[in-house]
Amino acid sequence: MAEMHSAEEIKAHVRVYLYVFGALAVLTIVTVAVGYYHLPIVPALIVALVIAVIKGGLVASYFMHLMTEKRLIYWLLIMTVVFLLAMFAIVVSAFHSQEGVHLVP
Amino acid sequence: MEIPYTVKARPDTGVYNAKLGIWLFLASEIMLFGGLFSAYIFLRIGAPAWPGEIEGHLYVHASEVLNVPMAALNTFILIGSSVTVVMAWASLMMNRFDRFRLFMGATILLAFAFLVVKSIEYGTKFEHGLYPWESNFLGIYFVLTGLHALHVIGGIVVNGYFLGPGSKLWKTNPQYFTNRIEIAGLYWHFVDIVWIFLFPTIYLL
Numbered sequence: 029m030a031e032m033h034s035a036e037e038i039k040a041h042v043r044v045y046l047y048v049f050g051a052l053a054v055l056t057i058v059t060v061a062v063g064y065y066h067l068p069i070v071p072a073l074i075v076a077l078v079i080a081v082i083k084g085g086l087v088a089s090y091f092m093h094l095m096t097e098k099r100l101i102y103w104l105l106i107m108t109v110v111f112l113l114a115m116f117a118i119v120v121s122a123f124h125s126q127e128g129v130h131l132v133p
Numbered sequence: 134m135e136i137p138y139t140v141k142a143r144p145d146t147g148v149y150n151a152k153l154g155i156w157l158f159l160a161s162e163i164m165l166f167g168g169l170f171s172a173y174i175f176l177r178i179g180a181p182a183w184p185g186e187i188e189g190h191l192y193v194h195a196s197e198v199l200n201v202p203m204a205a206l207n208t209f210i211l212i213g214s215s216v217t218v219v220m221a222w223a224s225l226m227m228n229r230f231d232r233f234r235l236f237m238g239a240t241i242l243l244a245f246a247f248l249v250v251k252s253i254e255y256g257t258k259f260e261h262g263l264y265p266w267e268s269n270f271l272g273i274y275f276v277l278t279g280l281h282a283l284h285v286i287g288g289i290v291v292n293g294y295f296l297g298p299g300s301k302l303w304k305t306n307p308q309y310f311t312n313r314i315e316i317a318g319l320y321w322h323f324v325d326i327v328w329i330f331l332f333p334t335i336y337l338l
Contacts, residue, residue, distance in 0.1 A: 038226045045219055052212045060205045063337030066194060076333035084326045087212075091219045091322045098147035101156050108160040112167045119171040123178055 048090045055083050140308045155316045159323050166327055169277055173334065176269045184270035188262060195336055198263070198270070200254055204336045207250045208328065214243035215325040218292070218318045225311040230303055233314070237296045240321065244289045251282050274335055281331060284324045291317050 059079050067075065088094045094101070137143075138150040146153055177183055184192040192198050221236035258264075258271075265275040295310075295317055302310040 035227050038223050042220065042223055045216055045223070049212060049216045053209065056205065056208045056212070059333050059337065060201065063196065063201065063333070069338070072338055076338055080330050080333055083329045087215060087322050087326050087329070091215050091325075092319055098142075100146050100148065100153065104153075104156050104160055108163050112163055115164070115167055116171050116174065119175050120178075123175060 044090055048086050051086060052083055055079050140306070140312065149312055151312060151316050152319075155319050159319065162323060162327075166277075166280070169273070169280065170330075170334070173273045173277065176273055180269065185268060187268045187271065192270075195270070195338065199274070199336050200257065201336050203250055203254050204332055207247050208332050210243050210247045210250065211325045211328050214240045214247070215322050217243065218321045222311065222314045222318050225303075225307070225314055228307075230300075234296065234300075237292055237314075241289055241292050241296065244285050244292070247285055248282060248289075251278065251285075277331055277335060281324070281327055284327070288317075288321050288324055291320065 059076065062072070062075050062079075066072075094105075136150070140149060142148050143150060143153075182191060182193060184195055184198050186192075187198065217236045217239040221233050221240060224230070224232035224236055255275075263271055265272045295314060299313070300310070302313070
């Protein structure tokens with residue numbers, strides 16, 4: 029960060045980092061515990077992805093300081109997500125367009 | 134020629150140049166891993182069973198093939214290392230170079246610990262004849278986790294450089310060095326985030 033922070037501010041940050049670590053650890057345990065229940069694929073997928081998005085969001089927001097980042101970086105990431113989803117959409121539509129083709133077990 | 138805007142933010146972007154650079158790089162990395170994740174989705178929705186048949190056995194849960202406790206341990210190791218690398222940066226912000234060395238050293242040790250656990254996992258797979266070419270499941274498992282492990286090795290090299298010879302910069306230009314550690318940290322957190330998505334996707338679903 030180009031702008032200087034006071035030692036007090038950094039100390040407050042450090043406390044937040046430890047809380048985030050605690051939250052990440054708890055969410056990891058939840059992920060593993062839910063995994064052992066072998067839920068049907070759709071609810072399992074939703075639970076796993078929601079927890080992963082929360083964990084990834086915590087790391088990005090606090091450890092990567094995205095909470096206080098400049099607008100340019102936000103735009104860059106929004107564009108990345110758009111392209112990523114477009115790529116996923118291409119793959120899924122390619123799969124559906126081969127309907128009628130028998131999948132070999 | 135001096136590199137511009139290594140310390141001060143560039144007026145039009147609002148960030149120092151390396152920060153925009155690392156985020157552009159990470160955007161390309163998101164597309165790289167995203168491409169492989171979409172390959173995983175494609176293989177999976179087309180498969181009659183997942184993980185499916187491997188060497189004559191039909192597996193219906195990934196956890197029957199893969200070692201979930203070891204991967205969970207690796208998740209804790211990586212999120213721990215994310216904390217230590219951000220603490221390394223915070224130590225520099227507080228002018229504590231001694232603590233920076235401690236936290237950066239811990240980050241590198243945790244990265245090695247991750248690789249040790251991963252290689253034990255790989256070793257067990259190979260002992261049981263579970264190679265990447267045995268099935269689509271094993272193929273995508275080894276490609277995704279292997280590429281991720283290469284990124285961990287890359288992180289060890291970069292962080293090792295800043296703990297060792299690269300740390301001389303602290304004496305001549307502490308703010309520049311602190312920014313470099315922030316950049317190295319951003320990369321390391323990204324490696325952590327990739328694992329956060331890989332772990333449930335491959336091991337638990």
